[in-house]
Amino acid sequence: MSELLFETQGGIATITLNRPDSGNAFTTEMLSLWEAALRECIHDDAIRCVVLTGAGRIFCSGGDVKRMAANAAGGQQPWDRAKYLTDHVHRIPLTLMELDKPYIVAVNGAATGAGMDMALMGDLRFAAESARFAETYIKVGFVAGDGGAWLLPRLVGMPKALEMLWLGDFVGATEAERIGLINKAVPDDQLMAHTYSVAERLASGPTVGIRLMKRMVQQGQTSGFREALSFAASCVGVVSATEDHREATAAFAEKRKPVFRGR
Structure with missing residues (x-):
């Protein structure tokens, strides 16, 4: 089964991160498919709105911590780690900079680390009431490597952003709405219906x-x-x-x- 699903209907493209058994953590293959899907969204004029979500109970857990541990134990060089980010992970935000169509993120569950940063890249963000957000980099002795340190202060202000980045604590969907991290928290069983109702309005607009x-x-x-x-x-x-x-x-x-x- 593909690690990323891509389908279009009625002018709306849906990208689904599809590694539910691994918390939809990134792999090189997933990132490559993700970039290719975004490229199609950019160039296909029939696509007028894009929706991103995750399969299963977790939106995205970001980088694969087990792989990080293996890389650290195996003596991966700093240049190799930086190159992996620029050659693969950073391709998503850089490609999104070229997408001038609405990009809506439906956060169906926990969004942590780089997974949270990917959610922050949406033009609009809706979350299930059970969803939670955390910049968990600090928990593994890491720093935000996927744009979180740039994106988060612009949404919630510097003090709150530093609190989330320094402590790595979870923020629930209701609190996320209150502080401006997301546009709206909705009941879990209504998340996709609400997301598509907004997407349909945008896709049928001027x-x-x-x-x-x-x-x-x-x-x-x-x-x-x-x-x-x-x-x-x-x-x-x-x-x-x-x-x-x-x-x-x-x-x-x-x-x-x-x-x-x-x-």
Whole structure:
């Protein structure tokens, strides 16, 4: 059975981490399949929204601790460890930087270490009420190697981020919602239904506007206000020429629901 499942339906692509017996811990094969799936999502215009989740009771436990122990005992060199991260693990966040379509993470269970960091990379995050989050790197004498030290402070603030990174304690889904770590905690049996209801709204929306809005928000994280305004003006020029914009304004005038075609 494949370590990662990928399927598309109705403009929505679903990526499922599929090593439930191992807590969906990363392997080189899984990471390669994951990157390939994201590449398809980037290039296939029929895909208008992407959902990520995990198989079984755990979302993702991150790196394989047993493999780490074997590497440490076997004398793995620092360069080899760094190269594994850059050549494999980091391919996921770097590829996601190219994805301007909505990327929703449905956290179905525990998200720990690099698994939590992968969850943080979602544009939107929904979690089952039983889900838990922990930056467990410190528990194995490690540091956040998959972007957690950059992502987490931007979501919950520096003091809370340092608390989670230094102590490695679990945060439940309800608390995660309160501190802004996730968008919403939902009952376990409603997680995927809620996730797909949002995904369907996005997939049936004005695609160009949605994609440009994501680019505007991302660009605004590293630019000044003047530059952000200039980019916004350019985006308005583009989106105003789309069929979806003309359809939306016509529907408003005719007091009907618009039918968007994604162009």
